[in-house]
Amino acid sequence: MIPGPFSYHRPATVADAVKLLSTLGDEARPLAGGHSLVPMMKLRLASPEHLVDLHGVAGLKGIRRDGNTIVIGAMTTQHELLASDEIGKSLPILDETALLIADPQVRYRGTIGGNVANGDPGNDMPALMMTLGGSYRLEGNAGGRDVAASEFYQGAYFTALEPGELLTAISIPVPPVGHGYAYEKLKRKVGDYATAAAAVVLTMAGGKVATCQIGLTNLAETPLLAEDAAKAVIGTSLDPATLKKAAAAAEAIMSPAADARGPVEYRKHVGGIMVMRALQRAAGRAS
Amino acid sequence: MNDMTPTREQREAKLEGMGCKRKRVEDIRFTQGKGSYVDDLKLPGMLHGDFVRSPHAHARVKKIDDTEALKVPGVLAVITAETLKTVNLAWMPTLAGDVQMVLADGKVLFQNQEVAFVVATDRYAADDGINKVVVEYEPLPVVIDPFKAMDADAPVLREDLAGKTTGAHGPRKHHNHVFEWTVGDKDLTDAAFRKAEVTIKEMISYHRTHPSPLETCQCVCSFDKIRGELSIWGTFQAPHVIRTVVALIAKIPEHKIHVISPDIGGGFGNKVGAYPGYICAAVASIVTGKPVKWVEDRIENLTATSFARDYHMTTEIASTKEGKVTGLRVHVLADHGAFDACADPSKWPAGFFNIVTGSYDFPTAHLSVDGIYTNKAPGGVAYRCSFRVTEAAYCIERAMDILAQKLGMDPAELRLKNFIKAEQFPYHSALGWEYDSGDYHTAMRKMMESVDYAGLRREQAAQRAAFKRGETREIMGLGVSFFTEIVGAGPSKNCDILGIAMFDSCEIRMHPTGAGIARVGSKSQGQGHETTWAQIIATEIGIPADDIMVEEGNTDTAPYGLGTYGSRSTPVAGAAIAMAARKIRAKAQMIAAYKLEVHEDDLEWDIDGFRVKGLPEKTMSMKDICWAAYNSVPPGMEPGLEAVSYYDPPNMTYPFGAYICVMNIDVDTGVYKVRRFYALDDCGTRINPMIIEGQVHGGLTEAFAIAMGQEIRYDDEGNVVTGSFMDFFMPTAVETPHWETDFTVTPSPHHPIGAKGVGESPNVGGVPAFSNAVNDAFSFLGSTHIQMPHDYWRNWKAAKNLGVFA
């Protein structure tokens, strides 16, 4: 439980951070809240030679509304998300999800940027960002680019981030007024990652589902968008048969690993249950 | 008398003696972060040691190359079995009569076994060094499933025992066999089963788990070459035993060994045994001439220093059609891991598992236990229980429910029908114990009335009907548990550790101004001894508890004691305290008689001093007697007011209790909700009701964790898959149910103050209550027994196996 030796850098600007990361190369890692990275270092599953601490970098924090888009700085903590009126008003599902992440101590340090950049299938924010149609701003030596959350995740701990690139902000289109939402997460205890979780954002018209997105957490190497499941509920009033169909469609794309949370068949089964429950709860909230 | 004269009630209250909810005095420092633990200790020039551990569960160690490690700045030495052989310490004796490798000698037998000890100037350098030690292994086939350990072709684990057909506890049947232990009358029991109208048989497993105290195992060893003295600060539940063991194996004279247990952050049995870290730190200190600290991390603690349970109990009950039990037969397959390092009294290879007849009047019983070796960590410690009593209580309480189900009887009814009756005490059990006292019917009925048992059963019937109609996906279970423990080891006639009888001790010194110090052979790890021991003395000698300082854990100052575990502190040390206090009072009476110029027999005790019979104004307070003890004792009497008592208990004590758990389970996810948990404990005389309640809360929380998910699990290759708090279920306040506590009082007839001990009851009685609740919930769907732990996925699996999703 003792990390290996590393050197510590604390740049003041995005440009400096990017420069450091690209000159130091593969052996350098950005350090945000440290609540995924430091445990890995203590287990020596990660042994970066250089840590580039982002806490001194100007302009990486904060939540603002830009027309119909919410822009969240990468270094915004999960606690700050929960404290924000803007998030509570425009993106209440973010609050619901953040509250299901670990405990207050972790949320005071852990950042949304670190959560989405980490690439751990157990992180809750990535599937949510895919469900909401969010995108990430990446800054590198060669300039900046935007990558959709749905294009970002390639495998466990593999993302579209190129070496030397920094994720600086997350943009999320504001869902329509009256949308329904729910994040259903089954976990063994406070502080545990999901056994299975499902995010649902939908709109209803005349008692029937008009639009729907469904995201899945910790049910494959990457977060998933359950597109077939979402299609299956459009135009329905979420009757029991439809819910079952949606669950089955979602289960069809799941490929979780067996772990102490349960065998594969259990995790898929409860993944389906989370989808059904999230759909029902989201519909109940929609107007 | 003027108005200022305190009333009797005020005088009583001022003492804060037995029965008072006195606030815990130790919490003043604990709650302010001012406790002093082993890891707080920093000695000049202190070095740090840490282990290279085996990634394999079974492998030959071909080569250990420390060349690169020794180049790491700060690394001073790499100790291996070869180093230890030069001081004859490559192996160490275990408390169970086996031997255990200190460092891998030729092979490793469990994952994370200690292979080499890296000594460095700080912990970081030590860890860097560990990562540079290159060990060459040749993996060997593993034995993980205990039921395959004694197959004819099972791999040989303990090559050091080759050819040894006898172990510490008799003949060995197989190369992976440790011992067989049998108790009871086999012929009579077999006959009872032949005649039985109804029988049940079930293999009931109590899975492997771990005590996991907040503070892990650790020590600082400092060898003073000039004086030839070894000082050891460590997380020891039994510091005197450690001193004697060190004297025996390190050949250092016992008076030159100083063992100190400072504040301890929980033990739960984990800190009774001797671990390789202690030996390696001591050797490293002798080799380097500097103090050496060893501190385990969480993963090491969970995977290498001890485990608990791992008992697989094939249980049979014989009964009449009316539900009167006529016989009990149990065979246990006991998985001891790679070395038999159980911390039991020496003559008890399966602890006191023969308490397995529980609270019931079994006319006959037979028990046999086979201990076996597997490629798992050694240990088998008493995790918040008197030796193997938790396993026994789980076994019988689960089996009684299974019998009730077979008979179509209510489980509470079946228990009431078979309880030992109040008038049968002292009761001789079929497996050899003499139960001291009990009133089981009263306790059980009080529990049933308090929770409206009949009403709960009606609600359950309605819930089941609704489930069958498809109106709900939740099922409801009631888990009844009525346990009898055997604690307070123990009488010298049958209890010793390495030949030392399991007495305990107290020394009290009263100072001239009426304050005093009590030194005790027990060692608190959070139980609150500093508070409760002073309360016993307060009541016995009439000095306020606040004026008594309690000290434990320093072998140079405390009288020899066998330590704290197995709920033995109150039954044994608590008795020694009362007896020492009575010696003080006896001498005080002589002094008071002399001062009051009456005969001793003319005095009577009155709360906080003596008064002359018939002359209530003529009194002498204990405080004044203390002063007199130092200046005007009767002619011929030695001055001073001190006493020592070594207490050898005449019998064990037998606390009991009636618990019930009300639980709902969602069959779709396996998620459970503990709706209600009621715990009635009878621990005899209650010294501090608040501390009892705290102990019950803590023990119930552990029981909840164990029954509902806390497990040390190995995969088929012998890798521990639950080696951190992410996967080893450690409930937080959020998951922990609300506890309702209650009590009855049946004093122990042989204990000086009638107290029985309570620290472990909730863990012992709690586990069957939770497991019976889960099993009771599923029983109407056709299941008889579902193994623990009952975590979500296993509950779901049980529902699935019962056809709920068909």
Ligand SMILES: Cc1cc2nc3c(=O)[nH]c(=O)nc-3n(C[C@H](O)[C@H](O)[C@H](O)COP(=O)(O)OP(=O)(O)OC[C@H]3O[C@@H](n4cnc5c(N)ncnc54)[C@H](O)[C@@H]3O)c2cc1C
């Ligand atoms: C006990 C515990 C329980 C937890 N439970 C959950 C849970 O249930 N759900 C959940 O989602 N999370 C959970 N977490 C993780 C927590 O939310 C982390 O804080 C989060 O995953 C990472 O954020 P961070 O700011 O701490 O990032 P860090 O740990 O600092 O970094 C994580 C990774 O992302 C990289 N990185 C960080 N910021 C950037 C950036 N701006 N650009 C590029 N790369 C970057 C780092 O180099 C590192 O590789 C838990 C953590 C703990 C300790």
